[in-house]
Amino acid sequence: xxxxxxxxxxxxxxxxxxxxxxxxGAVVLGALFVLPYMAAAAVGVAxxxxxxxxxxxxxxxxxxxxxLLWLGWVVGPVLVFGADETxxxxxxxxxxxxxxQLAVGLLAAxxxxxxxxxxxxxxxGVVVGFARPxxxxxxxxxxxxxxxxxxxxxxxxxxxxxxxRLASRRGRDVVVVAGSAVVLVLVVLGQAPQxxxxxxxxxxxxxxxxxxxxxxATAATVLPGAWPARAVASAAGGDLLAAVGWLxxxxxxxxxFAVVDDRVEGHPGGAGTAPARRAVDLFPAAVRFLPATVSAxxxxxxxxxxxxxxxxxxx
Amino acid sequence: xxxxxEPAVAVRGLRKVFGTTTAVAGLDLDVPVGSFFxxxxxxxxxxxxxxxxxxxxxxPDTGQVRVLGVDAWADPVTVRRLIGVLPxxxxxxxxxxxxxxxxxxxxxxxxxxxxxxxxxxxxxGVLGLADAADVFVVDYSHGMRKKxxxxxxxxxAPRLLFLDEPFESIDPVSARTLRAVLDRxxxxxxxxxxxxxxxxxxxxxxxxxxxxxxxxLVASGPLDEVCAGRPLEEAFVALVGAGEVPGTxxxxxxxxxx
Numbered sequence: 086x087x088x089x090x091x092x093x094x095x096x097x098x099x100x101x102x103x104x105x106x107x108x109x110g111a112v113v114l115g116a117l118f119v120l121p122y123m124a125a126a127a128v129g130v131a132x133x134x135x136x137x138x139x140x141x142x143x144x145x146x147x148x149x150x151x152x153l154l155w156l157g158w159v160v161g162p163v164l165v166f167g168a169d170e171t172x173x174x175x176x177x178x179x180x181x182x183x184x185x186q187l188a189v190g191l192l193a194a195x196x197x198x199x200x201x202x203x204x205x206x207x208x209x210g211v212v213v214g215f216a217r218p219x220x221x222x223x224x225x226x227x228x229x230x231x232x233x234x235x236x237x238x239x240x241x242x243x244x245x246x247x248x249x250r251l252a253s254r255r256g257r258d259v260v261v262v263a264g265s266a267v268v269l270v271l272v273v274l275g276q277a278p279q280x281x282x283x284x285x286x287x288x289x290x291x292x293x294x295x296x297x298x299x300x301x302a303t304a305a306t307v308l309p310g311a312w313p314a315r316a317v318a319s320a321a322g323g324d325l326l327a328a329v330g331w332l333x334x335x336x337x338x339x340x341x342f343a344v345v346d347d348r349v350e351g352h353p354g355g356a357g358t359a360p361a362r363r364a365v366d367l368f369p370a371a372v373r374f375l376p377a378t379v380s381a382x383x384x385x386x387x388x389x390x391x392x393x394x395x396x397x398x399x400x
Numbered sequence: 401x402x403x404x405x406e407p408a409v410a411v412r413g414l415r416k417v418f419g420t421t422t423a424v425a426g427l428d429l430d431v432p433v434g435s436f437f438x439x440x441x442x443x444x445x446x447x448x449x450x451x452x453x454x455x456x457x458x459x460p461d462t463g464q465v466r467v468l469g470v471d472a473w474a475d476p477v478t479v480r481r482l483i484g485v486l487p488x489x490x491x492x493x494x495x496x497x498x499x500x501x502x503x504x505x506x507x508x509x510x511x512x513x514x515x516x517x518x519x520x521x522x523x524x525g526v527l528g529l530a531d532a533a534d535v536f537v538v539d540y541s542h543g544m545r546k547k548x549x550x551x552x553x554x555x556x557a558p559r560l561l562f563l564d565e566p567f568e569s570i571d572p573v574s575a576r577t578l579r580a581v582l583d584r585x586x587x588x589x590x591x592x593x594x595x596x597x598x599x600x601x602x603x604x605x606x607x608x609x610x611x612x613x614x615x616x617l618v619a620s621g622p623l624d625e626v627c628a629g630r631p632l633e634e635a636f637v638a639l640v641g642a643g644e645v646p647g648t649x650x651x652x653x654x655x656x657x658x
Contacts, residue, residue: 089504096496096504097495100496103536176493179457181480182508183477
C-alpha cells in the first residue's frame with residue numbers, strides 16, 4: 086500500500102509537469118534556484134560539523150538550522166494547502182482503507198517529492214559532518230532518520246487537522262493573514278544580525294553573535310524538530326546517554342504526531358467525521374460592536390480559528 | 401452479508417444537528433434489496449446529510465445505520481468495500497487523467513491491475529469518456545466529472561450504489577446512458593439509492609421512494625403507494641406543502657422602462 090501511495094504521488098508530480106511549458110519552466114527555474122542552496126546547505130552543515138567548535142558554534146547552529154528545516158515542513162504545507170492532492174485525505178474518504186494502511190500510505194506519499202529529497206540531502210550533510218567513529222555514528226544516523234520522520238509526521242498531522250478548515254474560504258483568508266505575519270517576522274529577524282554588528286569591535290561582535298546563537302538554540306529546543314539535532318550534538322560531543330535521551334524523545338514525538346494524524350477528526354480511515362465541535366470564540370466582546378469592516382471580520386476569523394485550533398488540540 | 405429478509409439499508413433514529421439547525425431529526429428508513437430507491441425532498445430537506453451519514457462520510461449525532469447487514473459506524477471499512485458512492489461534492493484527484501483516476505481507485509481498493517484496466521476501459525467507453533480518457537480530470541466539464549466519479553463508484557462492482565443528485569449537470573444524451581448503466585446494475589441484482597429533487601426523473605426510474613422534509617421522513621414505500629394515483633410531483637407538493645407566491649408580490653418584475 087505504501088508503494089502504491091508513493092506511485093500515486095510520483096504520478097501527480099509527473100502529471101504536474103504536463104500542465105504546460107510555463108509550468109515546466111517554473112519548475113526548472115525553481116530547481117535551479119533551490120538545489121544549489123540545498124547542496125550548499127548540506128556542504129555547509131558538513132563543514133560546520135567538521136571544522137567549527139562543537140560547543141560554541143557547531144551544536145547551536147545545527148539546532149537552529151534543523152529547527153528551521155522542521156518549521157518549514159510544518160508551516161509550508163499549510164501555506165500552500167491544496168497544491169499537493171495526496172496530502173488531502175478528503176479525496177480518499179470513499180476507499181475501504183484501514184487506519185494503519187492510510188497512515189503508512191500517506192506517510193509514504195509525503196516522503197516523495199522535491200522537498201523530501203532536499204531534506205534528505207541536508208540531513209546527509211548532518212551525518213557526514215557530525216558522525217564520529219564508533220557508537221556515536223549510529224546515533225547520528227538514527228537521529229537523521231528520526232528527524233526526517235518527524236518532519237513528515239508533523240506536517241501530516243497539521244495538514245490533516247486543518248484540511249477541512251483550510252478548504253474553506255475563511256480558512257484560506259486566515260492562511261493569507263498568517264503567511265503575511267510569518268514573512269513580517271522573518272524580515273524583522275533578518276535585521277537582527279545588523280543590529281548586533283553595529284558599532285562594535287570584531288571581538289565584541291563575535292561574542293554577541295555567539296551569544297545570540299546560543300540563546301536562539303536554547304529557545305528552539307522547545308520544538309520537537311530540534312531534539313534530533315540535540316541528539317546529534319550530544320553524540321558528537323561524546324555524551325551518548327544524553328544523545329539517546331534526545332533521540333528517544335524525538336522518536337516519541339514522531340509517534341505522537343502520527344497518532345494525532347490518525348485520530349484527528351474527519352480522517353477518512355476512521356469512523357468518519359466526528360460531530361461538529363463548537364469553536365471557542367475568543368473574539369473580545371467589545372470588538373463585536375465595531376463596524377463590520379474587512380479588518381474586523383478578518384480579526385474575528387483569526388480569533389475563531391484560534392479557538393478551533395485549541396479545540397483540535399484538546400481532542 | 402445481508403441477512404435473509406433484511407433491507408439493503410436500515411436506518412433507525414438518525415439525527416444530525418449543525419449548530420442550531422437540525423438537519424436530520426430522527427429519521428427511520430428501510431431500502432429493500434434490489435430496489436431503485438429515490439430519496440426526494442425540497443432544498444435543505446436533509447437528503448444529502450442523510451446520504452452522507454448512511455455512507456459513512458458524516459457521523460450522526462444519534463441513530464443506527466445498517467448497510468447490507470453491516471453496522472456502518474462500527475465497521476465503516478467493510479461498508480465502503482460493499483458500496484459505491486457518487487457524492488454531491490466531487491473531490492477527485494484533478495491532476496490525474498480519467499483513466500489514471502480509475503486505475504488508482506481500483507488499485508487502492510485492492511483490485512488486480514488487469515481487472516482494473518479491463519473494467520476501467522469498458523466504463524470509460526460506455527459513459528462516453530473514451531476520447532477524454534487521457535485528459536486531466538481538472539479539464540473535465542462538471543458533467544464529465546460526474547461520469548468519471550460514477551465510473552469510479554462502479555469499478556469494484558458494488559451491490560449497493562448511492563447517488564447524490566446523479567442527473568444534475570448531465571446532458572440528456574448522457575442522462576440516457578446513465579439510466580441504461582443504472583438499469584444494468586439493477587438488472588444484475590444491485591440496489592440503488594438516489595437522491596434528487598427532479599420528480600420526473602425519480603418517477604421514471606425509481607420503484608420505491610421516500611419523501612423527506614425538514615429532516616423528517618414524510619412518506620416512504622413503493623412509488624405507486626406514495627403517489628396514490630397522482631403524479632409524483634403532485635403527491636410531493638401535497639406531502640411537503642406548496643410554496644405559493646402571493647398574487648400581490650413581485651409586481652415590479654419586468655417593469656423596467658425601455
